[in-house]
Amino acid sequence: QQQVKQSPQSLIVQKGGIPIINCAYENTAFDYFPWYQQFPGKGPALLIAIRPDVSEKKEGRFTISFNKSAKQFSLHIMDSQPGDSATYFCAANRNTGKLIFGQGTTLQVKP
Amino acid sequence: DTGVSQNPRHKITKRGQNVTFRCDPISEHNRLYWYRQTLGQGPEFLTYFQNEAQLEKSRLLSDRFSAERPKGSFSTLEIQRTEQGDSAMYLCASSLGGVDTQYFGPGTRLTVL
Numbered sequence: 001q002q003q004v005k006q007s008p009q010s011l012i013v014q015k016g017g018i019p020i021i022n023c024a025y026e027n028t029a030f031d032y033f034p035w036y037q038q039f040p041g042k043g044p045a046l047l048i049a050i051r052p053d054v055s056e057k058k059e060g061r062f063t064i065s066f067n068k069s070a071k072q073f074s075l076h077i078m079d080s081q082p083g084d085s086a087t088y089f090c091a092a093n094r095n096t097g098k099l100i101f102g103q104g105t106t107l108q109v110k111p
Numbered sequence: 112d113t114g115v116s117q118n119p120r121h122k123i124t125k126r127g128q129n130v131t132f133r134c135d136p137i138s139e140h141n142r143l144y145w146y147r148q149t150l151g152q153g154p155e156f157l158t159y160f161q162n163e164a165q166l167e168k169s170r171l172l173s174d175r176f177s178a179e180r181p182k183g184s185f186s187t188l189e190i191q192r193t194e195q196g197d198s199a200m201y202l203c204a205s206s207l208g209g210v211d212t213q214y215f216g217p218g219t220r221l222t223v224l
Binding site for chain 2: 006034036041042043044045046049089091096097098099100101102103104
C-alpha cells in the first residue's frame, strides 16, 4: 500500500522559475515530513522538513507548504538554478523513525 | 559528505552468491537504518537498529537478508543466495533519535548477474 503519493514524476522549468512538487499522504499518524534531494550516484540529502503544527516553512530558496486537513504538502523552489537539477523525494514518518518515501520527481532546470 | 560511509560502493556478483555490505554511521548516532532503492523509485525501508537492537524489519526483508549491528556502531547487511531481483542501491542512514534527521550514506550499488 503506497502511503505517500508524489507528483509530478518529472518537471522541466527555465532558470528562475518556481517548480512545485506535491505530495499526499494517507496515515494521519505521520508527524514529520522531510524533503530530500538526490543527485545521480549519491545518497539522498535532507533539504527541509516540517511538522504538522505549522502550515509553512522556509529555508533559503526552499519552502514547504503543509495542508493538514487535505493531508497534502508541497515543495516550492524559488529562483531555481541549473544546479537544482536533481531528483526530489518527499517522505513521512511517525515517531518510529521509519521513513516512507514518495516515488520521486526528476527536476530539470534549463539555463 | 554526511559522515555516513558505506562499503563497498559497487558490488557485482553472480546469482546464488552471498554478499555483505558495511555501513559506518555518524559516531554519536544511536539509530541506524537500511533502505533499498531501485531505479526510478524512492528508497524503501528494510530495517532499523537502536544501538545494537534490531527494532523493526520490513516484509521486504526475506529470510535471505540479515542485518547486524554488533556493538551499536557499524552495521552489516548480508544477502544470501542472491537473485537478480536483489539488484538495487542499498542505502544506510543514521540519526540521533527516532524523529531526528536521517543522514544517508552514498549507498552500495549491487548488480546480480
